[in-house]
Amino acid sequence: MSLVEIRGLTHVYSRGTPFEKTAVADLDLAIDRGQTMALIGHTGSGKSTLISHLNALLKPTAGTVLLDGEDIFASKASIRAARARVGVVFQYPEYQLFEETVYDDIAYGPKNMKLDTAEIDRRVRQAAAALGLDEAVFQQSPLELSGGQKRRAAIAGVLAMEPELLVLDEPTAGLDPAGREDLLRTLFAWRDERDATILLVTHDMSIAGRCGRVAVMADGRIVMDGTPAEVFARDGELASIGLALPDAAIIAGLLRDAGVALPPSLYTVDRLADAILALWAEKKEGGPC
Amino acid sequence: MLKDITLGQYFPGDTPVHRLDPRTKLVLTLVYIVAIFLVGSWGGYALAAAALAAVTALAHIQPKALIKGLKPLIFIIVFTAVLNLFFTPGEDYLFRWKFIKITWTGLDRAAAMVLRVLLLVAGTFLLTYTTSPLAITDGLERLLSPLKKLHVPVYELSLMMCIALRFIPLLIEETDRIMSAQKARGADLETGTLAQRAKALLPLLIPLFVSSFRRADELATAMECRCYNGGQGRTRMKQLHLSVRDGIAFVLGAAFVAGVIVLRRLGI
Numbered sequence: 001m002s003l004v005e006i007r008g009l010t011h012v013y014s015r016g017t018p019f020e021k022t023a024v025a026d027l028d029l030a031i032d033r034g035q036t037m038a039l040i041g042h043t044g045s046g047k048s049t050l051i052s053h054l055n056a057l058l059k060p061t062a063g064t065v066l067l068d069g070e071d072i073f074a075s076k077a078s079i080r081a082a083r084a085r086v087g088v089v090f091q092y093p094e095y096q097l098f099e100e101t102v103y104d105d106i107a108y109g110p111k112n113m114k115l116d117t118a119e120i121d122r123r124v125r126q127a128a129a130a131l132g133l134d135e136a137v138f139q140q141s142p143l144e145l146s147g148g149q150k151r152r153a154a155i156a157g158v159l160a161m162e163p164e165l166l167v168l169d170e171p172t173a174g175l176d177p178a179g180r181e182d183l184l185r186t187l188f189a190w191r192d193e194r195d196a197t198i199l200l201v202t203h204d205m206s207i208a209g210r211c212g213r214v215a216v217m218a219d220g221r222i223v224m225d226g227t228p229a230e231v232f233a234r235d236g237e238l239a240s241i242g243l244a245l246p247d248a249a250i251i252a253g254l255l256r257d258a259g260v261a262l263p264p265s266l267y268t269v270d271r272l273a274d275a276i277l278a279l280w281a282e283k284k285e286g287g288p289c
Numbered sequence: 290m291l292k293d294i295t296l297g298q299y300f301p302g303d304t305p306v307h308r309l310d311p312r313t314k315l316v317l318t319l320v321y322i323v324a325i326f327l328v329g330s331w332g333g334y335a336l337a338a339a340a341l342a343a344v345t346a347l348a349h350i351q352p353k354a355l356i357k358g359l360k361p362l363i364f365i366i367v368f369t370a371v372l373n374l375f376f377t378p379g380e381d382y383l384f385r386w387k388f389i390k391i392t393w394t395g396l397d398r399a400a401a402m403v404l405r406v407l408l409l410v411a412g413t414f415l416l417t418y419t420t421s422p423l424a425i426t427d428g429l430e431r432l433l434s435p436l437k438k439l440h441v442p443v444y445e446l447s448l449m450m451c452i453a454l455r456f457i458p459l460l461i462e463e464t465d466r467i468m469s470a471q472k473a474r475g476a477d478l479e480t481g482t483l484a485q486r487a488k489a490l491l492p493l494l495i496p497l498f499v500s501s502f503r504r505a506d507e508l509a510t511a512m513e514c515r516c517y518n519g520g521q522g523r524t525r526m527k528q529l530h531l532s533v534r535d536g537i538a539f540v541l542g543a544a545f546v547a548g549v550i551v552l553r554r555l556g557i
Contacts, residue, residue, distance in 0.1 A: 017354075018300065052469065055473055057469050057472055057473065080475070083472065083473060083474075083475050084475060087473070088470075088473040090466065090469060090470045090473070093470065095463075095466075095467065095470075095496055095499075095500055096467055096470040096471060096474075096492075096496055097496065098491065098492045098495035098496050098499075108474055108475075108476075108492065109474040109475050112474060112475030112476060112477065113475055143499065157474060158473070158474065161474065161475070
């Protein structure tokens with residue numbers, strides 16, 4: 001059974017007013033345990049609305065969301081359970097920090113889950129360590145941290161709830177390339193350690209290329225869903241909804257057009273670099289070029 | 290959720306009412322409010338209601354939107370009605386049981402008061418529904434500009450009002466976002482005792498304060514970067530001009546007031 005199954009989900013904002021807007025339209029989606037899935041799409045394609053249903057922050061206009069086969073909207077208890085099992089990190093999560101100390105802020109979620117003090121302490125330390133936050137900052141005010149550290153503290157606050165499904169909305173927005181890379185590696189390491197399920201909402205196609213599965217949203221619907229290779233092969237369709245291929249894939253395409261015999265599906269920088277180096281080595285062996 | 294708030298909302302449109310100069314609308318709204326207090330007969334209320342309905346239709350505002358805006362006032366309206374119904378002295382009893390007395394005068398008063406509140410509020414809603422906040426502050430500034438002679442900082446006041454109005458939707462959006470984020474971390478804002486609930490608001494209020502200060506700071510920096518240094522000698526991009534349309538509106542407004550006064554004299 002899938003961890004999460006969304007059936008016929010529809011959400012309409014401001015129903016019955018001149019501002020009525022259908023954000024998600026009759027959408028079906030299933031996410032299996034252990035998957036790392038990227039959800040890409042333009043601003044206004046309904047990504048944020050969709051993820052707000054996964055932990056019952058929004059009630060669907062129609063349709064259901066099943067967690068392990070059970071409707072999360074069934075009762076107040078099931079809604080609370082869903083909030084603990086599905087962790088959502090919203091865009092710019094550093095703006096939600098509020099406690100006096102970093103430690104208390106990370107402990108806010110576990111405290112709301114009514115865990116005992118020892119368990120809360122274990123989780124806070126583990127989450128902070130996973131995100132590379134030194135215990136020296138525990139007693140500082142979260143507002144005194146640097147931008148990147150604030151982001152890490154805020155994400156640690158969600159990881160400390162030890163969710164089965166972790167949803168991140170643009171976790172790398174506003175970070176420099178090094179910070180972005182660092183955070184992604186951290187998140188993927190956390191996932192590998194716990195065999196967790198991740199749903200990553202992003203604009204960044206190169207991040208999508210590093211996930212096992214990519215779903216593309218447009219106008220409240222999932223229009224493509226498959227492995228990165230399958231999705232990026234449909235570059236014409238992607239362009240028509242205003243999404244470009246990852247930079248690496250564009251460069252690979254240009255090189256192929258110029259007559260360089262590169263293998264298919266090169267959409268991460270690492271793979272492209274390996275392929276070019278392999279070609280280079282081949283040529284060297286084959287004599288002067 | 291919070292997005293459904295209609296108080297002070299502007300519905301963009303291109304009707305004769307929308308195109309009126311904001312100053313005209315402000316003055317006429319004031320005239321309308323005074324006229325409502327001058328009304329002394331049922332005929333006058335009928336005239337005011339007819340005027341309100343006419344403007345609503347002309348502005349293509351759906352009656353539903355007006356009614357929705359009135360909803361938060363239900364408590365005040367019911368309170369006014371009950372107060373007038375039971376506590377108006379008189380002898381013409383309609384109903385009497387022990388100390389509870391309802392008189393015809395009371396019933397008459399209660400109905401009149403409820404009508405008055407409804408007409409007043411609906412009238413002012415029409416102003417904000419058909420005039421953008423920017424236009425309202427512009428109009429206010431021009432109307433109050435004679436006060437500059439008395440060293441009232443009219444320009445600064447209108448700028449403050451303008452910024453405040455501009456920030457309301459942003460604050461609502463921000464509140465919504467922080468609420469979602471804290472709920473996602475298991476915050477419980479709906480249940481518990483009053484003290485618990487007040488405490489549960491802290492995770493909302495603190496980030497909201499922090500971001501408001503940050504925003505204010507950023508706005509001040511941005512304004513200074515563009516060489517803003519107060520209202521002295523500033524010209525404006527959108528000049529306000531009175532047109533024939535505004536003249537017609539004033540004539541109609543005067544006719545309305547005259548009608549109300551005549552009906553009051555005649556006692557109809």
